[in-house]
Amino acid sequence: MTSGTKQRYFEHRVRLSDDPLSVISAITSSGLFDDYVVYERDDCWSFAGGVLAEIVLERSGAALHGPAEMFLPWDGSPLRQVRKLLDRVRVDGWRAYGWTAFELAYAKDGDLSSVDGQRLLHLVVPRTEVRLEDGWAWLRSTDTGELAAVTAVLHSAPDATPGRPQPVDVRGIGADEYRSAVQSAVDDIHAHRFEKVILSRTVPLEADIDFVGTYVSGRRGNSPARSFLLRLGGVETAGFSPEIVVRVDPDGRVVSQPLAGTRALTGDTDRDALLRTELLADPKEVYEHAISVKIACDDLSDVCDPGSVNVEEFMAVRERGSVQHLASRVAGRLASDRDLWDAFAAAFPAVTASGVPKDAAYRGIRAHEAQARGLYSGAVLTVDQNGALDAALVLRAVYRQNGVTWLQAGAGIVGQSRPGREFEETCEKLDSVARFLVATNMIHAGTVPARPAEAGASSTGAA
Template sequence: MSFGVRTDEIRTELVVEVASDPLQAIARLAGSGLFAGHVVYERPGTWTFAGGVLGEVILEPGTVRTRWADGAETARPWTGRPAAALRDAFAEAPWPAWNAYGWVAFEFSCPQAAAPGQRLAHLVVPRAEVRIEAGHAVVTGVDSVEVEQVGKLLADTTPYPVPAPAPVDVRVADDYRERVAKALEEIGAGLYQKVIVSRRLPIGFPVDVLGTFLNGRAANTPARSFLLDLDGFQATGFSPEVVAQVCADGRVMTQPLAGTRAFGLGADADTARRRELESDPKEIFEHAVSVRTSQEELYGVCDPDTVQVTGFMTIKERGSVQHLGSSVHGRLAPGRSPWDAFEALFPAVTASGIPKPEAVDAITRLDEPRGLYSGAVLTLSHDGSLDAALVLRALYSSGGRAWLRAGAGIVTGSTPDREYEETCEKLSSVAPYVVRSR
C-alpha cells in the first residue's frame, strides 16, 4: 500500500508498506528480472536493494573507467593509491546527492598481484534504490514507471519459493596442509607473525545464487549479508565482520574477529567449544594481535585520543562457527576522508595477517589470486558515509563456474590438521545451502 509519492525533476520517491518479511521482499526484487544488475546489502535492521546502473566506476590495474547517466564512458590511467583513484572518480559524479554499491577485490591492496583482466573494484550508482526498515520501504528512482513496478513487487503477498539445496562436500583432498606447513616455516623464520592461507573449493554444477542466498541467510547470523549480480559476476555471502564503517560525522568502526571454533553442534557441544576458544592461548594471541593492528591502523587516520576498543574478546556466533570478536572505534582526523579509513583498514587484518604488508606478500605466493574472497562489498554516499563488509562465508559464480572459499589464520602454535578443520567449519556456513541451478 502506497503511503506517499514525491516526484521532482531528477527522481521519484515512493513509500510502501512491505507485505512480507524483508528477505522475501528482497528476493522478489532480485528475482524479478526488472533490472539488468543489482546489489543487495543488509545491515542490522535495514535491507537495501540497488537496481540497475545510472553511474558506474570500474577500477583495473592502471586504469579507472567511469560511465555516468549521459552514457559517455571515460578511461584514464591512474598511479599511486587505488583508494585515491576511486575518490577522484566519484568526485566527478554529476549529481549533488548519490549512493553507490559494489565490491572491492582483495588485490585492491596489491594490484601487482591481480590476475590478467581482473577488476580491482566495481561500484555502481543505481537507477533505483529500495531501503526496507521496520516494515516499510522507501523506493527512490529516476524512472517513475520503474518505481511503480518496484512498489507493486513489494506489495505482493505471494510467498517467494525457496528451492531445496544440494549440499556441497567440503572435505576434499587438496594441498592446503602443505601450504599451511610452508607458512609455519616462514613464521618460524621470522618473516611475519600471522598469515591467512585459504582453500578454494570448486562446485561441480551450476548454481542458483539467489536460491543459495535464501537458504543460507535463514541459517546464518551475519554482521552483514549481501547478494550481487554485476556484469555477469554473481556472489552472495554472510559476512562475519565489518571492515570499516564510517559515519557522515566522521566516526569510524572496525570489527576484527580472530579465533574460531565450530558452532551449531548442540548446546553442550557449543558451550564446550566456547570455553575452549576463550582459554586457548593460540586463539587468544591471534585475536589480541589483530585488535592491536586495527588500533594502530586507526591511529594513522583518526585523532589518536578517540581510538578505543569496546567489547573486547566477546563471542560472536556466525552461522556454523563462533569467533572471538572486538570493536575498535575512532573519529577521523581533520582532512581525512572515508577512503582514507577504508584504505588504512583494508584488507582486513583477520583475512590477511600481521604485519600486513609481509602477510599480503606471502598470500600472493601461498594462494592463487583471491578476487572478491577476503575483499569487501560496500556502500558509500556523497555525505561521507561508508560501510564495508568483509567477504567471507560466500558463494561466487562467473562464466558458468561456481566456487566457495575459506581460510584460517596461521600463527605460531597452528597445526596443518587443525587449520584444515577450521576451513571445513567455515565452509559449512554456506556449503549445506548451495542450490543447483535448474
C-alpha cells in the first residue's frame, strides 16, 4: 500500500455552441478516452474520462488502484470497504462514477453463497471531467494536455447525427419460455412464497451496435429520469432509466422514486389517454404499485430519522419513452449516524426490479432466471466527496460484454398477473431501446448465446 501524492484539478469553462447531446457525442467519439461514463441528471450531462483512481469490488474483496493502492479482503461489509477506499482518493472535490451489479444485493450484507466470480461494483474517479449545464461546459482535469484536447473538441462544432436506427422486433423470441416462467411465479405467489417478483427476458442482438449513436438516437426519442452511456472495464451500456434507486443530497435529504404499473405510450393522444385511465383503474397495477411504495418507505425508514419518511407524491403517471408508469416519490431525512452508503444499501436493489419481500424475491429470480443479471437492474451512479449520491436504476438499456450484445426487460409479477399481458409489457419496455438501435449491419434476434457470469452485465431482469 502506498499513500500516493495529492493531485489537483485544473479547471476551464467554455460557452457551448451546440446542444449537450451533440457535445457528449463528440467527446465520447473523439478517441481521447478508452473508458468513460456519461450520466445525465436534471438537464445536466456529465462526462468522466480517464482513470485517476479506480475501485473494484469482487468476491475476494475491494481494491483501490491509482496513485494510492490498497486491497481490503472480503470482511462481510463490502460497502463499508468501498467507503474506506474512497476516503483515500488524493484529490479535492472528487466525484466517482460507475456501476453496481444486481448481485450486490446478495452480497451487501456479507452473503456470498449466490455470488460467483463476477464484478459487483466498479467506480472511477476520472482524470478528466466535463459537466454541461445552462449553456456552458465546465471542464477540469489533472492533465493539462488532456484538458486542452477536450477543449479543442468542444470548439470543433460537433455533429451528432447518428446512423439510421434499425429497429428490432422484440416479440419474435422467447414468448413461450417467458409466459411459462410467469405462470410458475404466479403459482409460487399463490403458494405464499412471495408477494411480488420481477422476472425478465433477454433479446440477443447479432450485430455490432454503435453505442454512442444508439445513445444519441435513443435519448432524442425518450424522456428518461436519468440517462447513461458507459464503457468501463469491458462492460458497455447505453440506457434511458425510468427511475432512480435512491438520491442522497449533501444536506441529508434521501429520495426514492418507485415506478410500478405500466401501459404502452403509443403517440396517439386519444389512445394514450384511454390506456392511462385503464392503468389508474386496474386493480392489479394499483396493487403492484402500492406494495412497492410500502417497501420503499420501509427501506428508507431503516436509515432515516424516525417520523421523517413520507410519501410526497403518490400514483402520478410518468411518460418514459414507449411506456407510461404509475410513479410515486418517497423521501426522508438521513439519520445523523448514517451516510450515503447506508442509504444506498437500504434502497438497493430497487423494489421495482426485485420484488416483495426482497429476500424471497431473490430466490424467485434465481429459480426462474437462468443467468446472473449483472448490470441489468443494478445501478449506474455518481458519488461526491461532499456526501451526495445519485443512483439510476439500470433499465431500458442495451448491453455488451465479452463480445455479446443484448436487450433485457421484465415485468412485475403478482397473484393477478396474466402471462400474455406480462410478456406484452416486456415488449413495450424493450421498444424504448429497440426502436433506436444504430448498427453497421442488420440487427436481428437469435438464439441466446452463453456468456460468462462475470463482470457485471447479464441476463434476466425487471421492470
